[in-house]
Amino acid sequence: MKPILWLASLRHLKRHPLQMALSILGIALGVAVVVAVDLANESARRAFDLSMQSITGSATHQIIGGPGGLDESLYADLRRQGVAPVSAPLVSGYLAQGDQTLQLLGVDPFAEQQFRNLISYLPDKSQESALPQLLTQPGALLMTAARAASLGLQVGQAFELTISGQQRQALLAGLYQPPQQQAAAMQDLLLADISTAQELLGRIGRLSRIDLILPADGSSVQSAIEAALPAGARLVPVGSRSSAMQEMTRAFGINLTAMSLLALVVGLFLIYNTLSFSVLQRRELLGNLRVLGATRRDIFTLVLGEGVLIGGIGTLLGLLLGVLLAQELLALVTRTINDLYFVLTVSELSLDPIGMAKGALLGLGGTAVAVLAPASEAAMSPPRAVLNRSRVEGSARRLLLPLGMTGVVCILLALLLLLPGHSLILGFFALFVLILGFSLFTPAVVAMSCRWAAPLFGRLFGTLGRMAIRGVEASLSRTGVAIAALSIAVSATVGMGVMVDSFRSSVQQWLHTTLQADIYIVPLAPSGTSSETVLDPALITAIEQLPGISEVSQGRPVKLQSATAITRLLAIRMTQKSYAGIELLEGDPETVWPRFDREQVVLISEPYAYRHNLRLGDQIQLETDRGRRTFQVAGVYRDYSSDQGMISMRLSLYRQLWDDESIYSIGLYLQPGVDTATIAGEVAALAAGKQALRIRSTRALLEASLETFDHTFAITRVLRLLVIGVAFIGILSALMALQLERARELAVLRATGLTPGQLWGLVTAQTGFMGLISGLLALPLGLLLATLLIHVINRRAFGWSMDLIVPGGVLLDALLLAVAAALLAGLYPAWRMAQTPPARALREE
Amino acid sequence: MGYEVSLQGVSAKLPPMTKESQKIQMNSHKTQPFIQLQNLSRSHLQGGYPQPVLAGLNGEIQHGESVALLGRSGCGKSTLLNLIGGIDQPDGGRIIIDGVAITELDEHARTLFRRRHIxxxxxxxxxVPTLTVEENLLLPLELNGWPLNRGRERARELLQAVNLLDKVASFPDQLSGGEQQRVAVARALVHQPDLVLADEPTGSLDAESGEQVLALLEQLVAVEQRTLLMVTHSQAVAERADRILTLADGQLDSR
Structure with missing residues (x-):
């Protein structure tokens, strides 16, 4: 590349700082969103890995049981039999201290040294005093210095913890200091002797699991252990639980990534727009360089180089912005994971180099792709023709038909891709092909609209109106792209908006149907810990005896873990009214309910049926405390509470098969005329001093559930706003450039006698028309996107079906957004041209 | 009043050539006409229909000759100039410049030929608005592979010749029209082309500036022994050339 050509190019960019800044910002935002989502996902994954690692330590295998855990005698038996010489028992559970959710880990300090050696994290001088306390003092715990400081606790101080809504006394026996790399993962981890943990968590005589270190080729050892295990206990490799939990959040991660890519696609439109404008703006200069002897390759390299420079700066800035944005997104991602999947504390952002490199590659690679067309356009034109602007528009017009046809083919291809399979990634790919097809189709639609609108605008606004519309058609190579970019961004907001609204309406409808009881009661516990939290049995009995209550339903949600997956099971004691609260999608209520109440059958939720490809009459095998059992699917029901799906079983059957008498929730059905608030008050009085409860009326629970739904979609809303932001900058830049490019034409009009006001009107009419076309085009695409998001993407990601509900407000908002963005974009050029004396504008040209 | 041209020793310094340019070396057949136009035809689309501008045009220009091309507006003067310059292709016929049939070269080879010889x-x-006066002159030199120090020396000599040495660091928009055209003249000659093509070089200038530019162009072409083909609509300007060609009805008439 010739240095002087570079110099000319760099100075051109420097002379158009606003144009360059907007393109850099567009790319930066696009890259930032991708990087931020990636970093947030990766940080959550890494935090999860570290937390699992710090708890599992060197263990290679684990013995796990059902929801009630393992009998602690199993550990002693295995040791005594000598089949598991390197093993350690463990009890874990979640508790609350103020607003903090903490994990309590009960270990045997002597057995666990080969696994985690947590006691070694105690400073030498405090080991002597803390260790005896830990073993002998009731409620004695260790915590990190950082957590103790944040809770305002000092060594030796007694404090209260809330476990399953019940207050427990604890004592801070010492402070431990995990190694630097584990500090973040372990900051919310409390350590205790195993018996202390059992007492605090209310699990006397039970273990959560037994950790083992088995030799690499330990198949005979494994067989010996498996032979020694009682029914319901299973030996699993240590990674299986971790990967089963990771799998739960996979679809969530893919959804976020796809949405972030949408922002980048809009950003790339922006780069394409800027550089094609830059080529048009310098068509005379480029023609001149060709006349002087610059080869096609020189010109191609020049334009490509400019693109790469803009893309490079934008990408670099995007990486920095991405890190900042990731800090904010991380909180939303973590909250969603906690709301939907499992307890996870992510205290720090992990700057994953692969995620950063991916963002950089997407930014630079995408820019290179976006710049290919304008660079080729500049390079392929013969020198004389480069001097001629009409040639560019001529070739753009010639491309209308082939582009439109390609667009139609893309749209059909996208629809074909959607027909088969369950692949979520293929679903998103089809979505992007659809968007591409639509954008290729857009210029043809714009050309047709202009032909139709010019006479109308002429009648309404005279020659100026006609001129405004013809100006759009005359610069189709640029206006077509700008309108396509705005349409896509607006349609994305329509698609996401309609999807979220439809989802919300479906959930609301489902909640109305499902919540049949008058009052719902659960222990006050951190989000995501329902399977580990239980209601005080004595309290349940007392509540059931309150006057005014006709029936009480009971629920016990648990997570069943096998070597490959975690299955959610809801054991439920129904009441007469409960049946009406379950909407069966498969199965006749007349036959389903009698079977459910008497036979060894289960109901499965819609997502569970979708994920496991199960139908009515199929069979499911579950590991129970009595061994493996087979259950027939008696029905499939609608459920939006878990995207992983759920199996429902009657409580009595569950108790026959698992050693677990716990109850997590109860629903109170009141006698006619009994006041809900009165009963709620009586329940609160009964629970006072015994267990902190969350007592909610149906209405309050409905509101709380919808609030959780809104939390879950907070990240969707943020990403939607970011896509709009990128698009807005894109359209602003494109339209502004378009109008500034017409400076000479506008100056001639001013010289001819057009007032600044009329000029303003002309520019506004043009940008407003472009906004209107974009908005109108965005509506069908947006509705198509919403249909795909609801019936394909949501279905494949979460297994939920729902009805498409189109709120008029979303469509009107979209139209207003497009027109407002376009009108705003016209403000600066109109103002500048109105301020510039015509003579100067003419001279500058 | 014209400018005195002083280019002592300049013509003795032969410009280096890039390897690519060397492949398209001219044959320097001094016995043959420098430019031969053979049965040249070219049409433009007007209202969707081809309108012939040049119809079987023939003509010759000799080495070192200064030729003015006259004709009414739209007769095809600029079209002919573009064809000779290799920035447009004829519909039929041949253009031979110093033995090289440029109409038979592919686009890339034509670019290299133009870069070196025109x-x-x-x-x-x-x-180029984003380059200074000196950089505008350096550009053709750089494209032709001149080393920067020699290129700068050559550019300064030309700028001195056009009396703009004090404007080396100025950008084009800081110069008057006459000054800009003097820079353009210097740029056209800086890489020592064999042929200079000028399209209405005084058309945008006032009488005095026009006269200055014209005098400069004539003197530089003479001193550097280049061939000049200048399109003009002015009889007075045309009269100053060695020969006048008139283009009418797609044919050349020489006098």
Whole structure:
């Protein structure tokens, strides 16, 4: 590349700082969103890995049981039999201290040294005093210095913890200091002797699991252990639980990534727009360089180089912005994971180099792709023709038909891709092909609209109106792209908006149907810990005896873990009214309910049926405390509470098969005329001093559930706003450039006698028309996107079906957004041209 | 009043050539006409229909000759100039410049030929607005592979010749029209082309500036022994050339 050509190019960019800044910002935002989502996902994954690692330590295998855990005698038996010489028992559970959710880990300090050696994290001088306390003092715990400081606790101080809504006394026996790399993962981890943990968590005589270190080729050892295990206990490799939990959040991660890519696609439109404008703006200069002897390759390299420079700066800035944005997104991602999947504390952002490199590659690679067309356009034109602007528009017009046809083919291809399979990634790919097809189709639609609108605008606004519309058609190579970019961004907001609204309406409808009881009661516990939290049995009995209550339903949600997956099971004691609260999608209520109440059958939720490809009459095998059992699917029901799906079983059957008498929730059905608030008050009085409860009326629970739904979609809303932001900058830049490019034409009009006001009107009419076309085009695409998001993407990601509900407000908002963005974009050029004396504008040209 | 041209020793310094340019070396057949136009035809689309501008045109220009091309507006003067300059292709016929049939070269080879052997002066100057005066002159030299120090020396000599040495660091928009055209003239000659093509070089200038530019162009072409083909609509300007060609009805008439 010739240095002087570079110099000319760099100075051109420097002379158009606003144009360059907007393109850099567009790319930066696009890259930032991708990087931020990636970093947030990766940080959550890494935090999860570290937390699992710090708890599992060197263990290679684990013995796990059902929801009630393992009998602690199993550990002693295995040791005594000598089949598991390197093993350690463990009890874990979640508790609350103020607003903090903490994990309590009960270990045997002597057995666990080969696994985690947590006691070694105690400073030498405090080991002597803390260790005896830990073993002998009731409620004695260790915590990190950082957590103790944040809770305002000092060594030796007694404090209260809330476990399953019940207050427990604890004592801070010492402070431990995990190694630097584990500090973040372990900051919310409390350590205790195993018996202390059992007492605090209310699990006397039970273990959560037994950790083992088995030799690499330990198949005979494994067989010996498996032979020694009682029914319901299973030996699993240590990674299986971790990967089963990771799998739960996979679809969530893919959804976020796809949405972030949408922002980048809009950003790339922006780069394409800027550089094609830059080529048009310098068509005379480029023609001149060709006349002087610059080869096609020189010109191609020049334009490509400019693109790469803009893309490079934008990408670099995007990486920095991405890190900042990731800090904010991380909180939303973590909250969603906690709301939907499992307890996870992510205290720090992990700057994953692969995620950063991916963002950089997407930014630079995408820019290179976006710049290919304008660079080729500049390079392929013969020198004389480069001097001629009409040639560019001529070739753009010639491309209308082939582009439109390609667009139609893309749209059909996208629809074909959607027909088969369950692949979520293929679903998103089809979505992007659809968007591409639509954008290729857009210029043809714009050309047709202009032909139709010019006479109308002429009648309404005279020659100026006609001129405004013809100006759009005359610069189709640029206006077509700008309108396509705005349409896509607006349609994305329509698609996401309609999807979220439809989802919300479906959930609301489902909640109305499902919540049949008058009052719902659960222990006050951190989000995501329902399977580990239980209601005080004595309290349940007392509540059931309150006057005014006709029936009480009971629920016990648990997570069943096998070597490959975690299955959610809801054991439920129904009441007469409960049946009406379950909407069966498969199965006749007349036959389903009698079977459910008497036979060894289960109901499965819609997502569970979708994920496991199960139908009515199929069979499911579950590991129970009595061994493996087979259950027939008696029905499939609608459920939006878990995207992983759920199996429902009657409580009595569950108790026959698992050693677990716990109850997590109860629903109170009141006698006619009994006041809900009165009963709620009586329940609160009964629970006072015994267990902190969350007592909610149906209405309050409905509101709380919808609030959780809104939390879950907070990240969707943020990403939607970011896509709009990128698009807005894109359209602003494109339209502004378009109008500034017409400076000479506008100056001639001013010289001819057009007032600044009329000029303003002309520019506004043009940008407003472009906004209107974009908005109108965005509506069908947006509705198509919403249909795909609801019936394909949501279905494949979460297994939920729902009805498409189109709120008029979303469509009107979209139209207003497009027109407002376009009108705003016209403000600066109109103002500048109105301020510039015509003579100067003419001279500058 | 014209400018005195002093280019002592300049013509003795032969410009280096890039390897690519060397492949398309001219044959320097001094016994043959420098430019031969053979049965040249070219049409433009008007209202969707081809309108012939040049119809079987023939003509010759000799080495070192200064030729003015006259004709009414739209008769095809600029079209002919573009064809000779290799920035447009005829519908039929051949153009041979110093033994090289440029109409038979592919686009890339034509570019390299143009880069090495032809200099252009336009009515609207066509300087690169983002380069300084000196850099505008360095550009053709750089494209032709001149080392920077020699290129700078050559550019300064030309700028001194056009009396703009004090404007080396100025950008085109800081110069008057006359000054810009003088830079354009210097740029057209800086890489020592064999042929200078000028399209209405005084068309955008007032009488005095026009006269200065014209005198400069004539003197530089004479001193550097280049061939000049200048399109003009002015009889007075045309009269100053060695020969006048008139283009009418797609044919050349020489006098």
């Amino acid at each position: 200099g252009f002066v336009y009515q609207l100057f066509n300087l």
